Amino acid sequence: LAKTTQPISMDSYEGQEVNITCSHNNIATNDYITWYQQFPSQGPRFIIQGYKTKVTNEVASLFIPADRKSSTLSLPRVSLSDTAVYYCLVGLYNFNKFYFGSGTKLNVKP
Amino acid sequence: DARVTQTPRDKVTEMGQEVTMRCQPILGHNTVFWYRQTMMQGLELLAYFRNRAPLDDSGMPKDRFSAEMPDATLATLKIQPSEPRDSAVYFCASGLSGARQETQYFGPGTRLLVL
Numbered sequence: 001l002a003k004t005t006q007p008i009s010m011d012s013y014e015g016q017e018v019n020i021t022c023s024h025n026n027i028a029t030n031d032y033i034t035w036y037q038q039f040p041s042q043g044p045r046f047i048i049q050g051y052k053t054k055v056t057n058e059v060a061s062l063f064i065p066a067d068r069k070s071s072t073l074s075l076p077r078v079s080l081s082d083t084a085v086y087y088c089l090v091g092l093y094n095f096n097k098f099y100f101g102s103g104t105k106l107n108v109k110p
Numbered sequence: 111d112a113r114v115t116q117t118p119r120d121k122v123t124e125m126g127q128e129v130t131m132r133c134q135p136i137l138g139h140n141t142v143f144w145y146r147q148t149m150m151q152g153l154e155l156l157a158y159f160r161n162r163a164p165l166d167d168s169g170m171p172k173d174r175f176s177a178e179m180p181d182a183t184l185a186t187l188k189i190q191p192s193e194p195r196d197s198a199v200y201f202c203a204s205g206l207s208g209a210r211q212e213t214q215y216f217g218p219g220t221r222l223l224v225l
Contacts, residue, residue, distance in 0.1 A: 032212065034212075034213070036214075041219075042216075042218065042219075043114075043201045043203065043216025043217055043218060043219055044153070044201075044203075044214075044216050045216065046213040046214065046215070049212070049213070087153070100145075100152065100153040100154075100155070101152075102152050103152065103153075
């Protein structure tokens with residue numbers, strides 16, 4: 001079961017780019033990497049998912065190096081509303097096994 | 111806009127009482143998850159179902175917790191008897207296994223306080 005390691009917290013300022021790195025040294029061949037965002041008093045919400053190289057959507061980018069032992073979530077030009085906890089999740093296709101780590105609490109300051 | 115719904119949103123009960131939490135997954139989703147979240151333990155997976163069959167409930171205290179899916183539109187999580195240490199937010203999530211992009215859609219949660 002691939003576990004993940006993320007920084008506990010990060011601070012940033014509005015307008016900056018934020019990069020959150022997640023380590024998953026024992027990721028398996030079939031594992032996908034998924035990131036979720038959670039605001040207080042809400043359930044986590046899907047942000048982005050990838051298997052290798054780079055994935056981009058309207059919210060974020062996900063960078064995955066060739067060895068796949070880590071991944072970096074990149075949030076361009078953050079705003080105060082991006083203050084949340086971000087979880088890196090590694091799991092087998094078909095939801096077979098996965099693990100939510102402790103998450104990274106991002107605090108965006110004005 | 112399809113969403114996972116959970117009831118009740120808040121529940122206060124006394125130790126020893128039975129607690130039942132309900133979840134309606136998104137129509138068409140075949141996988142349902144139950145999570146518990148506390149400040150100390152973070153987000154813990156309690157159980158999950160695929161096509162209504164339990165696949166993994168190893169995260170659930172078997173002596174007092176039970177999870178079922180009476181039908182495809184309803185998942186339940188019961189605690190009997192409840193204890194103060196069960197106080198937490200319980201999330202239900204649903205997803206579509208086998209889809210190109212496997213995403214879990216979370217409900218708003220049930221905030222449980224056991225006195």
